[in-house]
Amino acid sequence: MTGIFPSNEDMVVEILLRLPAKSLTRFKLVCKHWLSLISAQQFCYLHTLRHPKPQPSLILRTHTSHYFYFNPVPNNHKLIPYSFTIPNSKILNSCNGLLLLQSVHPVEYHVYNSTTKQSRKISLADNSEDFTNVMGLTLAFDPSKSPHYKIVCVRAKMKPPSAHERHCRIEVYNSQSLTWRLCLEPLVAPIGANFSSGVHCNNVIHWDNYPRAHLYYNISKNVIGNLPHARVPWHGGGGGAASHCQLQESDGRLYHFIIVSHLGDKSIAVYELQEDYSQWLLKYHDEVGRLPGRSRIFGYIKGDEGQTCTMITHVPGKITLYSFLDKRSEELVDLTNQPFYREDSVQFDSRDVFQFGETLAPV
Incomplete structure (x- = not known):
């Protein structure tokens, strides 16, 4: 099988280093030589350094302590049981x-x-x-x-x-x-x-x-x-109180999310921490109207400025994607048919959401 490649093993390694981690786990089955190459600790180190930011997906834990894998990127969004x-x-x-x-x-x-x-x-x-x-x-x-x-x-x-x-x-x-x-x-x-x-x-x-x-x-x-403290923004100029807060890393920066409630209406504020830790800068503050029951933030996807900037949110019965640029909300997953669904209650808490990415990093 290796005869289809040049005899120079360094070239073979260079080609393999360019491939995603999931593909390489399958390529271990090609032959014993590839299994040895891909399993070598030095190769895993080099691949990890070459692919430091894997495509993020999520692992979710229900209130019944069951885990599900969820990828927010593809069009066919599914919760896949995970163990x-x-x-x-x-x-x-x-x-x-x-x-x-x-x-x-x-x-x-x-x-x-x-x-x-x-x-x-x-x-x-x-x-x-x-x-x-x-x-x-x-x-x-x-x-x-x-x-x-x-x-x-x-x-x-x-x-x-x-x-x-x-x-x-x-x-x-x-x-x-x-x-x-x-x-x-x-x-x-x-x-x-x-x-x-x-x-x-x-x-x-x-x-x-x-x-x-x-x-x-x-x-x-x-x-x-x-x-530093993040100042809770006034909701529509008429007051408001923080109903949910959390921290998250995205693309090497720390973000602080605050859901502000006022008379049943809610807004989402996103802050970015200054590199010198002196203050939080308000990046977005969008009024999202009335949300059913409680709401949770799953993740923040920071894209190129002016192109994409989205947030994955959760309210009872659904997982949604909200865009800060065009103020559009899109339903990703309907949870009402899941066995763990409970009416008027969130199915996942923010502390039970874990970012996941494929990697060959040795442990």
């Missing part, structure tokens, strides 16, 4: 094609590549200083800069020192050295601080704690801080 090779697992978070899973009975953590089905068990660092309460783990992976990933773990003492604060510390796992390191002296965090849904962007982990100040940890600089 892992690691049993009894749930997704903690995702980052550029890799998933961080937690399994139960016993509790274990795995970094999982859904494209290659490879996984690595991650054992937490030994803890002998009473920081036994795991508050959250977040995956940090940027294949445009490195084929290696990190995991940020926030731990707290089981007994808070007061009713308003708790003592925490941050540990970071490095997949290159396969070791944990303690990164900061114990820090004081508000008792209600949420570290379970971190968002990675440019080697910084951001935690959504609205209406409290959002926290962040800069892995490179080893510093923790507060994000």
Whole structure:
């Protein structure tokens, strides 16, 4: 089979490196030589660096803990049942094609590549200083800069020192050295601080704690801080209140979404964080009228300026695509016939939506 290619193996490798990850998983079946080439760790590293931003799709988790794969790009939108090779697992978070899973009975953590089905068990660092309460783990992976990933773990003492604060510390796992390191002296965090849904962007982990100040940890600089507050826009000049807020990374920038409610009408505000972390810039604020029941934001697709800029949203019974440029809303999926559908209730929460992209990145 390899005889149809030039004898120069470097040329064969160069051709294979240009192909998408999903195609390469099938090409492993062509012959043993291709299986060896494509499975080699060095090839996987090179392919990952060559394809740092895979086409994003979504993995959704229902309130019944069932998972579905959803691609918002093709015309034929379907929810496809999704499962892992690691049993009894749930997704903690995702980052550029890799998933961080937690399994139960016993509790274990795995970094999982859904494209290659490879996984690595991650054992937490030994803890002998009473920081036994795991508050959250977040995956940090940027294949445009490195084929290696990190995991940020926030731990707290089981007994808070007061009713308003708790003592925490941050540990970071490095997949290159396969070791944990303690990164900061114990820090004081508000008792209600949420570290379970971190968002990675440019080697910084951001935690959504609205209406409290959002926290962040800069892995490179080893510093923790507060994000600036985003001013909630007035709805139609007549007031309004934030009914839903969340953070998301898109194309290397951090975005903050706020759904504003006023007398039954709703609007969506999209902010972009300045690179120096000084302020949020309001990018869009569109009035979308009355939405049935609660509403959730699944994802933000930032395209070229003036060409495309869309948001995937969810209201009870449907998944929709909203365009900020032409103010058009399009229904993508009708959920009313799904077994998990519940009338007047969202079927997926924003914290149960995970971005996914195909990658050969080794774990």
